[in-house]
Amino acid sequence: MKWMQFLTPVAGMDTEDARAYLREHKEGTYTLLDVRQPSEYEKGHIPGAKLIPLPELAGRLGELDSQKPVIAY
Amino acid sequence: MGGRSRAAAQFLAGQGFDKVYNLNGGIAAWQGLKAFGPAEMGMVTLRGNETPQEVIVLAYGMEQGLADFYSRVCAMTRDLEVREILGKLARIEEKHKDKLFALYQTLEPGTRERTLFEKKIVSGVMEGGFTGEEFLEKNKPLLDTVENLLHLAMTLEAQALDLYTRYAQKAEDVQSRSVLHDIAEEEKGHLATLGGLLEARA
Numbered sequence: 001m002k003w004m005q006f007l008t009p010v011a012g013m014d015t016e017d018a019r020a021y022l023r024e025h026k027e028g029t030y031t032l033l034d035v036r037q038p039s040e041y042e043k044g045h046i047p048g049a050k051l052i053p054l055p056e057l058a059g060r061l062g063e064l065d066s067q068k069p070v071i072a073y
Numbered sequence: 074m075g076g077r078s079r080a081a082a083q084f085l086a087g088q089g090f091d092k093v094y095n096l097n098g099g100i101a102a103w104q105g106l107k108a109f110g111p112a113e114m115g116m117v118t119l120r121g122n123e124t125p126q127e128v129i130v131l132a133y134g135m136e137q138g139l140a141d142f143y144s145r146v147c148a149m150t151r152d153l154e155v156r157e158i159l160g161k162l163a164r165i166e167e168k169h170k171d172k173l174f175a176l177y178q179t180l181e182p183g184t185r186e187r188t189l190f191e192k193k194i195v196s197g198v199m200e201g202g203f204t205g206e207e208f209l210e211k212n213k214p215l216l217d218t219v220e221n222l223l224h225l226a227m228t229l230e231a232q233a234l235d236l237y238t239r240y241a242q243k244a245e246d247v248q249s250r251s252v253l254h255d256i257a258e259e260e261k262g263h264l265a266t267l268g269g270l271l272e273a274r275a
Contacts, residue, residue, distance in 0.1 A: 010082040013094040015102045035081040036100075037268055039275030046103055054077045054231055055268035057084060058238070058261055066090045072078040073096035073103070 018071060022048070031064055033072045046073065076228035084235040125249055128240045129177045132256075133170055134194045135233055140166035142229065146222050155219055158270060162226075162263055169256050176252050223271045227264055234260040 013021070022032070027048065034041050034049040041051045052060050064070065082095040096103070123131070143163035147156050178184050237257035244250040 010079060010086055011094050012097040014097050018094075018096055018103075033078075033081070034100075035078050037271050037275065039272055044100065046100065053268055054081055054227055055261070055264035057081055057231075058234060061085075061088060064085070064090070066085075066088070069092035069094065070082070070085055070090055071094045071096055072082045072085070073099045 013071060021071070030069045030071065033064070033070050035072055049073075076224060077231065080228045080231035080235065084231060084238075087235050087238070123240075125240075125244060125246075126177065126180055128236075129173050129180070130194055132233075132236060132240075133173045133177075133191075135229075135236065136166045136169045136173065137194065139163075139229055139233065140170070142226070146226070150219055150222070152219060155270065158266060162266070165259060165263070169259070172252055172256065176249060179248065220271060220274060223267050223274075227267045227271075230260050230263045230267065234264065 021030070032046060032049045034045050034051045035054040035057060036045075036051075037053050038051065041049075045051070050063075052063065078099060079095045082093045086093045140163045143159045143166065147159040147163065150156060150159075174187055174190060177190065184190055234257055237253045237260060241250050241253035241257060244253055
C-alpha cells in the first residue's frame with residue numbers, strides 16, 4: 001500500500017484550553033461539534049455539543065454558522 | 074480517536090469556516106483518559122494552487138491508497154458483511170482511478186500508457202508517504218478492531234471528499250468539475266456506508 005495523507009493545516013486545541021474557552025465564551029457564540037456516530041454520542045458527549053456525524057457533514061453545512069468558531073471532536 | 078474530527082475540521086476550513094479547531098485527543102482526553110490519535114503519517118500539505126494535472130496525480134495516489142487499504146483490511150477481518158462492503162468499496166476506488174486517468178488524458182492528450190502515468194504516481198507518493206508496512210506498524214493499536222478500522226477508513230474518505238470538493242470549486246473547465254463532483258459524491262456515499270456499518274455494530 002502506498003500511503004499519503006492530505007492535510008490542510010488545522011489548529012488543534014488542548015483539553016485545558018477548550019475548557020477555558022467554553023467557560024469564557026457565551027453559549028451561541030461558538031459551535032462545539034461532535035462528528036462521531038449517534039451511538040457514540042449517546043454513550044457520552046461534551047455538554048452543549050451539536051451532533052453531526054462525519055458522513056452527514058457535507059450535506060448539513062447549512063446548519064452551521066461559518067462565522068462562528070467551531071471546535072470539533 | 075482524533076482522526077475523524079481532524080478530517081471534519083479540515084473539511085470545514087476548506088468550506089470557508091473562519092476559525093476551526095480540532096479538540097486534541099477527542100472526547101477520550103476530555104474525560105481524562107489517555108488518548109492516542111492516529112500516528113502521524115506521511116503528510117503532504119496542499120499548496121492550494123495545484124494544477125488540475127497535479128490534483129489528478131494526488132487524487133490517483135489517494136485512490137490507490139484507499140483501494141489497497143480496503144483490500145488489506147478485508148483480509149484482516151472475518152466478518153462477512155464487513156468483508157463484502159470493503160470489497161465493494163475497493164472496487165469503486167478502482168473505478169475512480171479509471172475516471173481520473175481518463176480525465177488526465179483529456180488534459181494531457183499525449184498520455185497513452187497508463188503504466189507510465191502510474192510510475193509518476195508511485196514516485197510522488199513514495200517521496201512523501203509511508204509504505205503500507207510502515208503505516209500498519211505505526212498504527213497497529215488503531216487497527217485492532219473493526220470499529221477502529223472503520224474510524225480510520227472514515228477519516229480517509231472524509232479527506233478524499235475534502236480534496237475533491239475543494240478542487241471541484243476551483244476547476245476551470247466544466248468537465249473536470251463534473252468528474253470531481255461525481256467522485257466527491259461517491260466518497261460521500263462511502264462515508265455514509267461506513268457510518269452505517271459502525272452504527273450497526275454499536
